[in-house]
Amino acid sequence: MDYAALLQAGLHAISLWPLLSLLAGVSLGLIVGSIPGLNDTITLAVLVPVTFAMPSDIAFPLLVGVYCSACFGGAFPAILLKIPGTASSVLTAIDGYAMTRRGEAGRALGIATYSSTFAGVISALILLFFAPLLARYALEFGPAEYFSLSVLGLSTVIGMGAGNAMKSALSCLLGLLVAMIGMSPESGFPRFTFGNFWLFEGLPLTPILIGLFGLSVVLEMLVGKPRGDTMSEARQTPIRFTDMLLPWSLVRRLLPTWLSATALGNLVGILPGAGMLVAIYMAYERVRRRFGERCGQGLPEGIAAPEAANNSVVSSSMVPLLSLGIPGNSTSALFLGALLIQGLRPGPGLFSNSPDIAYLIVICFVLANLMMFPVGLLLARIVPNLIRAVPQPLLAAAIAGLCFTGAFAIGNSVFGILVALTFGVIGFGFNRMQVPLSPFILALVLAPVIERAFFQSMSLSQGSPSYFFTQPLSATMLLFTLAFLLWPFGKRYVLQRRAARR
């Protein structure tokens, strides 16, 4: 590592214009992240062409700032309104909103801020020092490993149903079914499309999320109280600044959760294509197994785990891009475009050929995460009180307006709005019947990965399913899957034995 170049880039990064540009990026990221339907990918797609004309020490701080803070911004509506602003805060909404209903919104936002900052800074440092090493590990993942990792990820849904495994399984299966809509990745054969062109591509994810989480809440506001769950309770307690600063005892209590979630985020997040959702679900599952029933009732760890995991993934998804030139997700693919246009080609040569900009980018990741802390706390001070000041009918109308705009913006088509409306009704039904939504989302995202990896593995092994067990990494993950699946039964057996003995 070239420490002289690192130091120089560090000093460059804290000079006036790069720092201002980074601040603009972080603020913009927080805002778009907190609006359902807008996210980092859309924002970067709009920004990247604009940055062509900028010098690179202004362009990259801006882009990095947006990328880093968008998924933290998603936590705000998740905690305050039970509407995740981004897909990465789907799980934050569970315990976060439960805390808000107890009048602890300030504490919940504080936990999200601390967790995001902690994990973000650690992961950015890992990106700075260990990127080549991690990239080599990412290459170990072939089709069999992708298949097993996705199956492992899917197995975490078992516990999601607040004690009702049947409802979780139902939600998961419905997600898999919806994921089957569209062309087969292997043969190109259209499934469940009824010759309708719009369905060929499968249903788009973001409008589905907008419907399930955003419009369903609007519907609930229209219809009235669903089993004692209403927004107005959440809006009684004002938020004090002191709530958001966590006491040292809570920080110490959350530290193990932060560390394990950060580790998971870094290991899973670097895999091209698997990324974000698997990491946050696995981190949340760890918390759920440790705390059982208490998880989902407003447990601080239930916010800390997914928020730490998602901010880790943000940095770690840059690992394969910067060290190998392979974009890990659609957002880092946009970064690839930005790099190329500035005359930089990502890959092993990046840090030796243009150390000034390469190190500047990585240092911006560290700084952006640090900057999120004060900006986040400031926002946490303003936004909740703003939401409290708006009358409920106006709030519902505003949310609906944002949802429709977001759903339309995805493909610039009314089709997105139709999808959002449909899934708004479905989400409303799920909530009424107390079927958890999170298994549905995970199944929807993982089904195509699992299917493609399965066919690839079958081709490589010439049709032998034992292939998944002869690869050590893959076999280990499948064993863990089995353990997760049997866990509830094993636990029940042990409890029964214990009761019988008494």
Add this chain to the structure above:
Amino acid sequence: MSVFNARLTLALVTLTASGILQAAEYPQKNVNYIVPFAAGGAVDVTGRLIADNAPNAFDDHKFVVKNMPGGGAVIGQTYVSSAPADGYTLLAMTSSIINNSLTKSVSYDLDSFTPLALYNLDPEVIVTAADSQLSDLQHFLDAAADQGLSVATPGNGTSHHIAALALAQEKGLEFRFVHNASAAMQLQQLMGDHVQASFMSLGEAVGPAQDGNITILAVMDGKRSDLAPDVPTYQEVTGDDFQWGTFRGIAAPAGLSDAVEAELESRLQQVLTSSEFVERMNAAGYKVDYRDGEAFSRYLDTTAKKMQEVLPLLDTQS
């Protein structure tokens, strides 16, 4: 009264005339540039380069790049084929248009589009991992004939898949195909030694090859490429001629008015031959090879004929 009528008539005439003028004036708004692949691949990157330079030639109207991936580019191609032929929806047209319309039950064929410009020809290359034992083309051919090889493609029915099928038939080789959704995943599997070889475009292989992560065994072109002058052509090694490649161009839905077609062609030419665009393309590892709409049409027809000869392979071997 008559004065009023005259004025009204005059006003109406003016209105109508300006309406006609308006309709004839192109462009009036931003243009949707449909990339039928996921973000990050060669078509996407070059598309964004075009979009960045487009406002200069399109009266400050932007090209809005939209990725519509899936089904081996069928999704985006279908979308454009059924879009209004007003010049505001363009397709990043690649070789997949030919095999898709020939092999899949899609609602379009080559006649559903108006080719406007070709900007890049990219020859096919065979690549292996840098540490692979298959370090040259002869080794590769021998091993494929002997025990068969696993080969990563960016999708079933893509031109890369068909290139491999055609070669396999001609030489009696055996390939086990691993179909992906992007060139990025192809590279990942190759560098991680999960597959033994890969068929891809030269433009996508040059960067990782310079980094020493992959080896380009041969380029399937009539001559060596400036981008990789050390890589032999297929013919140099084997003595047999085997040329294959992908092209990247721009097309609109069929049925453009003549005025709009002429505007589009000349404005696109301006974008694609501008020194700024050519420089950026070279920096990103692509050569610009501009041809106008008519030349592009001829090229499409020849390629389609060639493709038709090898297509029966897809039915028997896939």
